[in-house]
Amino acid sequence: MVHEILVWPHPLLKQKAQPVAKVDDEVRTLIKDLFESMYAADGVGLAAPQIGVLKNVIVLDTTPRQPEAKPVAMVNPEILSLEGKQTYKEGCLSVPGEAEDVDRAAVVTVRFLDENGDEQTLKCEGLLSVAVQHETDHLKGVMFVDHISTLKRELIRKRMKKLQASMEEDQEEGDDEKPAKRSARAEAR
Ligand SMILES: [Zn+2]
Numbered sequence: 001m002v003h004e005i006l007v008w009p010h011p012l013l014k015q016k017a018q019p020v021a022k023v024d025d026e027v028r029t030l031i032k033d034l035f036e037s038m039y040a041a042d043g044v045g046l047a048a049p050q051i052g053v054l055k056n057v058i059v060l061d062t063t064p065r066q067p068e069a070k071p072v073a074m075v076n077p078e079i080l081s082l083e084g085k086q087t088y089k090e091g092c093l094s095v096p097g098e099a100e101d102v103d104r105a106a107v108v109t110v111r112f113l114d115e116n117g118d119e120q121t122l123k124c125e126g127l128l129s130v131a132v133q134h135e136t137d138h139l140k141g142v143m144f145v146d147h148i149s150t151l152k153r154e155l156i157r158k159r160m161k162k163l164q165a166s167m168e169e170d171q172e173e174g175d176d177e178k179p180a181k182r183s184a185r186a187e188a189r
Helices: 027-042 125-139 152-174 177-188
Strands: 046-047 057-058 070-083 086-090 100-104 107-113 119-125
Touching: 027 057, 027 070, 046 125, 057 125, 070 125, 100 107, 100 125, 100 152, 107 125, 107 152
Parallel strands: none
Antiparallel strands: 046 057, 057 070, 070 107, 086 100, 107 119
């Protein structure tokens, strides 16, 4: 099921997610929903808090830019080591239309449980490394905009407020059953 993706600064995006005790069918459904929501929004990564679920689950698919990579779901991901440095122009499905340079480690080694509950360790480079760092940040309530200057962050915050206001307006216009509008139409007649 495709879920709505929360837009920053939604309060749930600032909260810490909780570890998953057991990888069961409920968690597997969450993983499936995360993949579907990510693909519907044309993203390369999505964390459970972005659809309002405060659990330590992320999904990644960097194959559009890294054909050698595979789509992967990570439950309780834990970064074991960070090496080197890279700067990447990052975007986020919760901050639509924005992209800024963020400094990250070049290579990360991450340990996690897969959808069967088996422990895996994966060494990630390039975009996958960026995505793992970006998505595990979401589990700590940290956004990519927390890694950029205050000035840039506040400009983005203003644009997100405008965007949300226009989205709410569109929703109201699409709703013909609003009593206020009905009475306005009645008066006009
Ligand atoms: Zn993000």
